[in-house]
Amino acid sequence: MTLRYMSGFGNEFASEALPGALPVGQNSPQHCPYGLYAEQLSGSPFTAPRGANARSWLYRIRPSVRHVGRFERRDFPFWKSAPARDESDLPLGPYRWGPPTMPDDALTFPAGLRVMTTAGDVDARSGMAAGLYFVTRSMAEDYFYDADGELLILPQEGALRFVTELGAMEISPGEIGVVPRGVKFKAELVAGPARGYVCENYGAPFTLPDRGPIGANCLANARDFEAPVAAFEDIERPCRLTVKWGGKFFVCALDHSPLDVVAWHGNYAPYKYDLRRFSPVGALLFDHPDPSIFCVLTAPSERKGTPDLDFLIFPERWLVAEHTFRPPWFHMNAMSEFMGLIYGRYDAKPDGFLPGGVSLHDCMLPHGPDAESFEQATRATLAPQKLAGTLAFMLETRLPQHVTHYAAALETLQIDYSDCWAGLARRFCGTR
Known part of the structure; x- marks a missing residue:
């Protein structure tokens, strides 16, 4: 046809x-x-x-x-x-x-x-x-x-x-x-x-x-x-x-x-x-923009500025920010986030998050890069870097997401997922 x-x-x-x-x-x-x-x-x-x-x-x-x-x-x-x-x-x-x-x-x-x-x-x-x-x-x-x-x-x-x-x-x-x-x-x-x-x-x-x-x-x-x-x-x-x-x-x-x-x-x-026709924008000198810059489509709600649902992607792109923690930072969010990976690797969790997999970070639950990604990102030499061959997406809604029986019973559920942050040790030293 x-x-x-x-x-x-x-x-x-x-x-x-x-x-x-x-x-x-x-x-x-x-x-x-x-x-x-x-x-x-x-x-x-x-x-x-x-x-x-x-x-x-x-x-x-x-x-x-x-x-x-x-x-x-x-x-x-x-x-x-x-x-x-x-x-x-x-x-x-x-x-x-x-x-x-x-x-x-x-x-x-x-x-x-x-x-x-x-x-x-x-x-x-x-x-x-x-x-x-x-x-x-x-x-x-x-x-x-x-x-x-x-x-x-x-x-x-x-x-x-x-x-x-x-x-x-x-x-x-x-x-x-x-x-x-x-x-x-x-x-x-x-x-x-x-x-x-x-x-x-x-x-x-x-x-x-x-x-x-x-x-x-x-x-x-x-x-x-x-x-x-x-x-x-x-x-x-x-x-x-x-x-x-x-x-x-x-x-x-x-x-x-x-x-x-x-x-x-x-x-x-x-x-x-x-x-692949999405044209990303980002920080050209320092700091980390909000993920809204990756929004492809939005479903508005009756409240201006608060969408019912956003569809975002994290595509192939260049990272050039100086003196900046480049992966997605630690955060708590009023929105709840359903993520998937189409192909490639996701920079905040390169090993445990696989193509065809899913992650859920619900409203006001903290999340961010795993311990290994944090260590690598803080020690990396910040030359221009291209994230190549990757495509992740996020469905972000203002409403809490509730897990179904099917998802809860899936044998691929990683019940130890939160352990990926266990290695984030105390780093405070009391002096600058």
Whole structure:
């Protein structure tokens, strides 16, 4: 399959798979071209300000009311939703997991999703769920959409192709994909099993952060985000559509594919982004900036300056600061941090934090570099240094993250994780 994309985050797009399928100058004409149905997909309240109003017009073979039947409950036992405060009896503390083994079972994307932490309340449209996915089988006659939130997908091994209502996008390690709330899709393997990280964002959709004094350039640039070009399935055969709604799953039988949008225009669409196009900024002389300079996407809350959720990366970059402790410093934070490593080594914990692994440092729990990293960083000759071949990420939320039973029972849980700081001995000598 040849995939085509349109560039520009948040822009108004227009795409048609058949010439003339898009009506000109009128969203809902009395007779749509090709006998299509006009339908609006709204991702925000109708009265949202222009800058926050998210919607797309879809011109499809059948309206979505034909894509639902008599729903029955379906169970994905490892996909948990907040609030899930009593899932685990683990005591308070920082936690770290090694990469779990790929399961042998035949798992599609929804069946292979494993939530590790939840925060907030799915019904209150605030917070998130974060975890891993394992995919060993493509979704053939299965389709899915999430009414609870948008999905941020970060491949770690193997590529996935997300075939959505508005077109297809393929994402590989080093890239991300976002599927908005309510958009139907199926996930297909590209070449062998795939695994990675996933975040379900219950709150406001991700957007680019304000750059403030940084100005108009650097960080993630809007032109590098890509939306799929219209493509459709005109397939009539038995299939199933599963919906996640209110933290539960419901399935109905269909006699046709729901991915039948022939043309669309709007600003509410799936998108992908190559994280290697992120342009980092940093200290050019001394001192250590806050990690906010690594923010790729943010989900705002009702409180200005306090996001519901931030997505940050720690990519390949140069370190040049003088007379400065260069790794991430010791700190306590009002936000709670879920971290993963796509590839390479993480400079604050180069040995215990592995690609495919996870760490959790919750709200107001102290953390920082391990004893070995501290010793090396304080004794290093501070010549310019390039952190090469590394890509870590962090999901940072204002809400406490609660560990699920799945995460607590994982055999890769490093119960001795906090021992990495045991070697930080008293250094105080009483004199300068």
